[in-house]
Amino acid sequence: MTKSERFEQGLKNRQEVVGAEYVERAYDKAGDFGRDFQDIVTEYCWGASWGRQALSRRDRSLLNVVILGTLGRNAELALHLRGALRNGVTVDEIRDALIHLSIYSGIPAGVEAFRIAQDVLNDWNAAHTDATEEKGQQQ
Structure with missing residues (x-):
């Protein structure tokens, strides 16, 4: 290339x-x-x-979530959490990845990663609920 x-x-x-x-x-x-x-x-x-x-986007997203959470790169973590959701990573997979991060990288890193993930998920769910409601009203 x-x-x-x-x-x-x-x-x-x-x-x-x-x-x-x-x-x-x-x-x-x-x-x-x-x-x-x-x-x-x-x-x-x-x-x-x-x-x-060799790795799918989904796999790369999970790797990035754990790496960025471990490093405490919070803005990039939030960005890549949204990317992970776009790439088909489920909420359960994100939760398990963050638990794994917490065990191997430390509870403080996990606490912060879970806090950021909750904010991202709240925003994601609100945006997708609004989009679904708008679509239903147009029909």
Whole structure:
């Protein structure tokens, strides 16, 4: 895969997992100063890593949730929890992954990860309930 192909695949993966709006905001906020960094994130994280085939997106999402929760990277954890839900990870799988994180990374990391996950799930459920209600009213 060429650099350009890796970037294009990364951009596609990134938009599908975290949302096109998020990616656009990340580039906009980066401005001229951070644009090169956003290109590196897109090409290498989302193209060279997420573009590989041995692990599914679902599996990668679970890995990221546990890694980011362990590292205490809370904003990225919330982002990747939403991505995990988009990638078909269930609430039960997220719960079990966070319990696993708690045992191996420490209870304080687990407490924070569960708090963030609860906030994300509340927002996710509210957004999907609203969308379902709107769809029902249109019919």
